[in-house]
Amino acid sequence: MALAHSPDPVTDAAFTERQAAVLEVALNLLVEGGDKALTTAGLAKAANCSKESLYKWFGDREGILSAIVTYQASKVRGADERANPTTKEDFKQALSAFSEDLLAVLLSETSLALNRLSIGQVRGEAARGESAGLGAVLVDRGKRRIEARAIHLLTHGKRQRFITFDDAADAYTTLYGLIIGDLHIRALLGDHPDLDDSEHQARTRAAIDRFLTLFANALD
Amino acid sequence: MALAHSPDPVTDAAFTERQAAVLEVALNLLVEGGDKALTTAGLAKAANCSKESLYKWFGDREGILSAIVTYQASKVRGADERANPTTKEDFKQALSAFSEDLLAVLLSETSLALNRLSIGQVRGEAARGESAGLGAVLVDRGKRRIEARAIHLLTHGKRQRFITFDDAADAYTTLYGLIIGDLHIRALLGDHPDLDDSEHQARTRAAIDRFLTLFANALD
DNA sequence: TAGGTACTGTACGGTTCGGTACGGCGTTCA
């Protein structure tokens, strides 16, 4: 997977520059007003475009929302896969970097808005024929990439015998849990926690220490 | 805080029996159709009551939603505070019980629906003057109680020297993270995971083992 | 200059839904 294709991280996704600009405005509306603040008329006015253009470009309102998610997801940087630390200290450093990135992303206002949007679209049990709709896109293009990066790092760490584990996915989930805890769900619920940067670092330090304790290579 | 009041866990909260029945129906509608499936007309029809009654009882739609959350939250059992295990094995057992309860609750369809609802209500940044609205209620009456139960258990475990820690809240968050990982957010997004019961047990076992490893009393 | 393309701005139809008003029915109480 992950062919060396990767055309253009910015102008990718078949979005005109104009369209991207409109989506950017839409995202802002979404961040500072939630789902129902994003009306077609409102977006048209805010973005200085006509409703007719919106419908020509995106089909319908659902299409606009979907486009926002897709567009934003296309901006997550590809994770420098070449980060293959050779010393245990570097490995720990790489884990810490991942942790802080994860915290920064998940608690960012735009990520929260997008997650709220996607979650709001989920209908109970029998979600249409299309499995999950928006949430699926968000998970696929957002979380999966982060997960891939982490698992790559973890597997590398295992090969280098910095850590040991049987199931990479399980190890990743544990790492995630140690880092995030219940911060994400509380942030989603509006329980605004710390935006403090040093807080993140402290949290990261504790999480990584614990993770390394759990998965330390017995040979050490 | 938390006076020994606690009138009646069931018929509490000043809800008539009739009203409770209506709220039950409303909850069902919510579970199997999400936020916008719960219209006042729809609820009136489904619950065999008149819209006029709905507005007399709950004020407006917001009041209905709020009542649903309050009502449901009033049903969380008070957590048997008397569970004070005396042996380390019993303590571990108590932790496991807590873990499975937590998983069962958080991944239940009703809990997910309520969380989705509350999250959907959150407006970006400047949420009205009323801080957080629904989400706050959910956090307060739902999560806080669970947290209280866990912290009680943990503190007890510390007193008994089964485990050791400095910050109880931090220990709890760690426990939570080890148990839940990213299951909750994925479930909220519609990424339907395992409803399997044995899965929960396995997950619980791993989480508790790890937790005890991290917080084991050094004297052991 | 003429025609085509892409877009803006606005106006309009149609629908959904929150909230209110009103008539009717059953029950309780004097």
Added chain:
DNA sequence: TGAACGCCGTACCGAACCGTACAGTACCTA
């Protein structure tokens, strides 16, 4: 018996909003 009360069912109103239609404008090309 009759009056008051609570509630149901329904009809109704107004607002919001999605989606479409249409006229006007800027730009590009032959």
